[in-house]
Amino acid sequence: MGNKKNKKWAERPNVHSPKDQDWQQKDKPMTNNRDEQDDADTDKDKDRTSDADESNARPDKERKIKIEIVKYEKLVEILKDGRSTRRLLLAVLLIIVVLFLGLTTLALSIKHFFPYNTIKTTQYGAVVIKSEEKDVAYWLLNASGVWANSGFVVKKGDELTIRSSGASFTAVHHLVDDAKSNKELNDKWVGADGQEKRGERDSLRALFRLAPNYPESMLLMQIFPAGKENNRNNWLYEQNEEDLKAGDMIAIGKESRNIVVPRDGTLHFMVNDILLTDETIEKMYERYFEKLCEITKKDSTNKTEILKRVEMIRKDPSTANCQAFQKLIQLNKECGFNNMPDSIWKEKGFAFAKYPTGTTDAKNKKNEPSLTSSQAQEGYPLITELLYYKEKGFRDAWYADNLGSFLIVIERKREKP
Numbered sequence: 001m002g003n004k005k006n007k008k009w010a011e012r013p014n015v016h017s018p019k020d021q022d023w024q025q026k027d028k029p030m031t032n033n034r035d036e037q038d039d040a041d042t043d044k045d046k047d048r049t050s051d052a053d054e055s056n057a058r059p060d061k062e063r064k065i066k067i068e069i070v071k072y073e074k075l076v077e078i079l080k081d082g083r084s085t086r087r088l089l090l091a092v093l094l095i096i097v098v099l100f101l102g103l104t105t106l107a108l109s110i111k112h113f114f115p116y117n118t119i120k121t122t123q124y125g126a127v128v129i130k131s132e133e134k135d136v137a138y139w140l141l142n143a144s145g146v147w148a149n150s151g152f153v154v155k156k157g158d159e160l161t162i163r164s165s166g167a168s169f170t171a172v173h174h175l176v177d178d179a180k181s182n183k184e185l186n187d188k189w190v191g192a193d194g195q196e197k198r199g200e201r202d203s204l205r206a207l208f209r210l211a212p213n214y215p216e217s218m219l220l221m222q223i224f225p226a227g228k229e230n231n232r233n234n235w236l237y238e239q240n241e242e243d244l245k246a247g248d249m250i251a252i253g254k255e256s257r258n259i260v261v262p263r264d265g266t267l268h269f270m271v272n273d274i275l276l277t278d279e280t281i282e283k284m285y286e287r288y289f290e291k292l293c294e295i296t297k298k299d300s301t302n303k304t305e306i307l308k309r310v311e312m313i314r315k316d317p318s319t320a321n322c323q324a325f326q327k328l329i330q331l332n333k334e335c336g337f338n339n340m341p342d343s344i345w346k347e348k349g350f351a352f353a354k355y356p357t358g359t360t361d362a363k364n365k366k367n368e369p370s371l372t373s374s375q376a377q378e379g380y381p382l383i384t385e386l387l388y389y390k391e392k393g394f395r396d397a398w399y400a401d402n403l404g405s406f407l408i409v410i411e412r413k414r415e416k417p
Contacts, residue, residue, distance in 0.1 A: 122151025126410075135412045143168035143404040146275065146396045147222055147244070147268040149230040152410055154223065158261040161411040162252050164192040168217050168271055168404030175403065192406055193253040194218030194272055204291065208284050211251055211272050218272040219252040219406060223265040230268060236395055241277045269408060274398050281390045285310050288352065292381060296340055302331055306382065315393035321370055325387075329379040337381055352384040 078084040118130040126139035139150045141164075154160070167189040169175055178185045188195065194215030197206070206212060211220055224230065228243060236244075248262050252269075274280065286307055293300040309331070312324040332338050355376040357369045369376075370391060376383060389397045 124149050124151035126150050126152055128152065132414065134414055135410075137408075137410040139408045139410070141166075141219075141269050141406045141408055143217075143271055143406065144396075144399050144402040145270055146236050146399050147224070147230050147270050149224075150267045150269060150408070150410070152267045153265070154261045154267060154412070155264050156261055159413050160259040160261060161255075161257045162221065162259065163255045163409045163411075164219050164252060164406045165254070166404060166406035167191055168402055168406070170217055170273065170398075170402055172401045172403050189404065190217050191254060192219040204284075204287060205274060207287070208274050208280050209272050210245065210270075210275055211249060214251045214272055216272055219254075219408075220270055220272050221250045221252050222268045222270075223248050223261065223263060224268055225263065225265040229266045237393055241279050244275060244277065267410065269406075270399070271402070273402075276386075276389045276395050276397055278390060281386050282307070282311060285386055288384075288386070289382075292337065295344065296337065298335055298337070302335055306331055310387065310390075313387055313390050315391065321391055325371055325375070325379065325383060328382045328387075329375065332379050332382040335382070338378065340381070351381070352386060354380050354385065355383050355388050356385060 078088060120128045120130070122128065122137075122139075124139070126137045128135060128137045137150070137152045139152070141148055141150075143166075169189050170187055174187050175185065194217040196215050202216075206216070209216065211218070214220075224243075228239075230236070250256070250259060251272075274284075286303075289303060289306060290300065292298070293303075306328065309324040309327045313321050355369070355371055357371060357373045357376050369388070371379070371383070385397075388394070
């Protein structure tokens, strides 16, 4: 029975309730989808692994990167077209030319209204302004200077224009004497053109000025070559007389145009007066002695002896100087000049001052006078200030007492390139 019952239960059809059927239908697809998703993920992983293996196995040279430019696509298209490219280059060139011309016009306009200058100062105080067209120097000259160095260097062939303004006075002691007496000045302040003086005394001195054919105190210029320029305190006393009176001397005055520079060197300036070198003093004394004999009607037979003694006097103090002075005192008596009143020389307007004795300088023995006041008086008029200047080597004695100054403007044209 039992087996039959079981057999019948087994032979019964598989009948479920609607709810069971719904559950089975719903559950079955879910199981299938989940399996399919897992299979798909597994296949993707395999594909990635396969691609990676293939990528690692592929050589580097087979890798290619393609870059597409889209930002300047229009420009690229223009450059591909030859005609468009030429137009573009022509437009760029035209813009550059217009900009260049505009900037050039602007620069020239600025330069016209505000010219570019280089300003320098020489070690001797000259201010030099350099432009493209010319060089201009401004320099102040002291009237007491002897070939004062401006520091302005020139070359042979340079063309100069020089102007000056100012005034000088040739003897400060004359100015002081006239000022004390409240009288009109005997000597006048004069400009750069100098002044012509008349009289025997002035005509004699005019023969021995640096520029005898030009007025007293006129502005002069000299060019000293490299190595001979005035650049130290004792320069004046170290120079030969020929160097101090070189042939390149030029009279400037208030203005001198189109000066062609004869040689390379540096410009030096001074006013026209007498530079008391030994040679000048000896020549001047000879003319002076002849004038003494003419005024006093005395015999000039002792001329040779007197000039010999004058020539013996030197800058360095020595026994010979004392002997020369003693001999001149003796000759002064023999000629009878010592008995002539001093007024005769002043009346003729020709007198030189007496040998200056003054006070001795304990610190500077070389300036001590060799004669006493009585000896100087006893030897006058043969012994004068000229012999003192010769003895002491006082070459610039007649410049040291000058007053005044001159503003000198030097203009040099620059060569066009």
